[in-house]
Amino acid sequence: MKLHVIILAAGRASRFGSPKQLASIGNKSLINHCIDAYLAIQPQTLTVVTGCNSDEITHQLPPQARALYCPSWEEGMGTSLSFAINNLPKPPGHVLIGLGDQIAITQDDLSGLINLSMQHPEHIISARYKGTLGVPALFPEKCIEQLSELSGDTGAKHLINSNQYPVIGLSMPNGAFDIDSQDDLANWHRRCTQETTVDD
Template structure:
């Protein structure tokens, strides 16, 4: 079974006041943390979806083994970035783990655990204290549905629709919820170092 990783890095960072994905965190661009975790966990180049500030994101990942795809309609919301990523998935992938480029604390161990379960389950997501987090593994059977979502909601709409296909993976810490949306959240994250 082949499981690949998609890193969504196309957003406009509107609440950040600048492109958050290229901001420094722990000595490297924010987006590089998610990319490196996927590459380490899966042993293959992640597929990185760009959009807003495409050149800056691609430049921030220079020297890393990644595949890029451009979400032409990224301004219409996360759903269009997700659709672009799914459309670029190689034919031999049986499942894809969808990661958000602004979640730098996601560990390779979590991605490996999701990939291991994706071999048996259709949709796998991490859970802590009853709350669902990211990233989410999706089996190929759901790829077509993922390309049809509209707006800025990502795969959440499908989680409600296909609740019976979901496997929850218990996770021990809050890293599955930590994303960077504002300068304050980035400052808080830096303080955690």
């Protein structure tokens, strides 16, 4: 499977109070923790879409990740996503879309999406959590044109739920945890501490 990854990390993070993508978790930034799971599935390319605080975030990225600054990032997630789609290699193949704050997503979660996509290559394969479908989600090439036309705050979830394409949802409880606030970050640190204690 020809696979390209797009990770959206362009937002202002106003609820967090500072660039959350750069928040320290252990010895890495939040964005790099998220990137690690996607790099582990060995995509052809991995693009991180930046906007607010672009220079600082770009400086943090590993060499395997390409930073793509979206000049219209303030218009919303849909605009950032379509900008990235329009900057993919041609033909693009399958595209896996994720967020730069879904810290709990693992390589196994993403491999599950890929395995389902290999069995159903014409379907959208979407994470299912909190009773809804969302990202991470894997889109076949036939969806690329519509993804390239998204704008404003209308993101990938709109296409997933539009009934225009067949969709398979994969249960992914980890997708429900993202970091939007300082409280979320504190909860994540507590969760990691509890897991470490159990392992010991």
